[in-house]
Amino acid sequence: MPVALILGATSDIAQAIAKQLAKENFNLILAARNIDYLKRIQHDLQVRYSIQVDTVYFDAISFDQHEHFIQQLSVFPELVILCFGYLGNQNAAEKNWEEAYKILSTNYLGAVSILNRIANEMEKRKKGTIVAISSVAGDRGRKSNYLYGSAKAGLTAYLSGLRNRLYSSGINVITVKPGYVATKMTENMSLPQILVASPEQVAKRIWKAIHGRKNTIYVKKLWLWIMFIIKIIPEPIFKRLNM
Numbered sequence: 435m436p437v438a439l440i441l442g443a444t445s446d447i448a449q450a451i452a453k454q455l456a457k458e459n460f461n462l463i464l465a466a467r468n469i470d471y472l473k474r475i476q477h478d479l480q481v482r483y484s485i486q487v488d489t490v491y492f493d494a495i496s497f498d499q500h501e502h503f504i505q506q507l508s509v510f511p512e513l514v515i516l517c518f519g520y521l522g523n524q525n526a527a528e529k530n531w532e533e534a535y536k537i538l539s540t541n542y543l544g545a546v547s548i549l550n551r552i553a554n555e556m557e558k559r560k561k562g563t564i565v566a567i568s569s570v571a572g573d574r575g576r577k578s579n580y581l582y583g584s585a586k587a588g589l590t591a592y593l594s595g596l597r598n599r600l601y602s603s604g605i606n607v608i609t610v611k612p613g614y615v616a617t618k619m620t621e622n623m624s625l626p627q628i629l630v631a632s633p634e635q636v637a638k639r640i641w642k643a644i645h646g647r648k649n650t651i652y653v654k655k656l657w658l659w660i661m662f663i664i665k666i667i668p669e670p671i672f673k674r675l676n677m
């Protein structure tokens with residue numbers, strides 16, 4: 435059976451992806467910081483599906499542990515899904531470097547640190563798929579969340595370069611820009627429901643993209659048009675908008 439590693443496996447989107455992959459007969463390695471929560475997710479998956487589920491501690495910002503993290507895996511996965519992320523608080527991050535650093539290091543540095551190592555292993559084996567959840571927030575900086583947005587923009591550019599590098603080794607890299615998703619991350623926001631996807635919709639879309647060897651995907655098609663318009667607004671107008 436193929437094996438998938440899910441980084442940030444306690445995320446709501448990750449849990450929906452885990453179920454989707456379990457249905458597709460993947461064995462799973464779930465990696466996250468909260469081991470008690472991971473064990474509960476592991477138990478639930480094992481009861482529902484006849485697959486093997488392992489759990490392993492992973493902190494995206496413990497960069498010096500990432501090499502050991504890869505070496506300790508009982509089996510190297512053919513599919514890696516990066517789901518961790520930290521929205522943080524834009525206002526606090528403008529005044530407090532620690533909050534800014536947490537946003538930048540979790541969403542960008544943590545992703546680069548672990549994906550560099552995964553990419554090198556996959557390149558040696560000449561097979562594999564990497565899926566990483568970036569964000570439409572990275573498509574253009576806005577005053578309401580440009581710290582998170584700039585980290586995701588960095589991640590999107592990194593994934594584009596990685597895709598280009600790994601193409602000749604037969605490895606596919608998929609960038610996911612989900613738009614709004616109903617998860618813990620957005621539970622306190624009032625969002626237009628037409629733009630909000632469920633974690634299950636994201637998981638299904640990702641599975642289709644893996645199957646179809648896609649490059650970059652938006653989950654709800656409407657986001658493609660919204661971001662097209664946002665990107666073409668001239669800067670002299672854009673800088674005056676309250677977004």
Ligand SMILES: NC(=O)c1ccc[n+]([C@@H]2O[C@H](COP(=O)([O-])OP(=O)(O)OC[C@H]3O[C@@H](n4cnc5c(N)ncnc54)[C@H](OP(=O)(O)O)[C@@H]3O)[C@@H](O)[C@H]2O)c1
Nearest residue numbers: 444445446447467493494495517518519614615617618619
């Ligand atoms: N929800 C949305 O509208 C939306 C939109 C666009 C993109 N995204 C992206 O989608 C991904 C999944 O988010 P979600 O919506 O499912 O939110 P979520 O349920 O809040 O999940 C975020 C996950 O990131 C993990 N995490 C944070 N810092 C970490 C670290 N240092 N090391 C390891 N794990 C860490 C959290 O683990 P702990 O429990 O240990 O904190 C949590 O499981 C994120 O990359 C997010 O940026 C979400």
